[in-house]
Amino acid sequence: MTRHGGDLLTSLPGVWLGEGDGHYPTMEPFAYREELTFTRLPDKPILSYGQRTWRAGTDEPLHAECGYVRTDDDRAELVICQPTGFAEVHHAIGVDGVYAFGVTALGRTASSLAVATVRRRWELRGDTLLVDLWMSYGDVVDGHHLHAELRRT
Numbered sequence: 001m002t003r004h005g006g007d008l009l010t011s012l013p014g015v016w017l018g019e020g021d022g023h024y025p026t027m028e029p030f031a032y033r034e035e036l037t038f039t040r041l042p043d044k045p046i047l048s049y050g051q052r053t054w055r056a057g058t059d060e061p062l063h064a065e066c067g068y069v070r071t072d073d074d075r076a077e078l079v080i081c082q083p084t085g086f087a088e089v090h091h092a093i094g095v096d097g098v099y100a101f102g103v104t105a106l107g108r109t110a111s112s113l114a115v116a117t118v119r120r121r122w123e124l125r126g127d128t129l130l131v132d133l134w135m136s137y138g139d140v141v142d143g144h145h146l147h148a149e150l151r152r153t
């Protein structure tokens with residue numbers, strides 16, 4: 001078992017694109033395309049992060065978010081802001097290319113949905129990045145919501 005957080009600085013920079021599927025007990029399942037962009041900030045152990053999704057088949061925009069990935073030798077920190085009124089702060093320890101981000105803080109505006117928790121998982125397999133998201137909303141606790149398989153472009 002190899003623990004790393006700093007590996008993200010060399011593994012993630014670039015553009016990742018792929019397909020995903022979304023589901024949740026409160027909505028109809030859907031297919032989507034996702035793009036993640038990571039850019040290394042000069043002289044800092046920080047990546048800027050941008051995410052966009054589109055409905056598969058129609059290219060209708062679905063979601064976007066931005067933020068930063070901060071790293072050190074053992075840990076990765078993920079800070080995300082969403083136009084839906086959410087801000088997320090996550091921490092993870094990287095173990096063999098898997099980063100299970102547990103939410104440390106979730107902020108939301110008065111008009112955003114009453115999401116109680118969010119957690120994310122990134123798994124690096126060479127030039128493939130598997131992305132998963134779970135959330136607690138309504139009567140659903142820690143329900144799996146999104147899964148995508150992205151490839152470096």
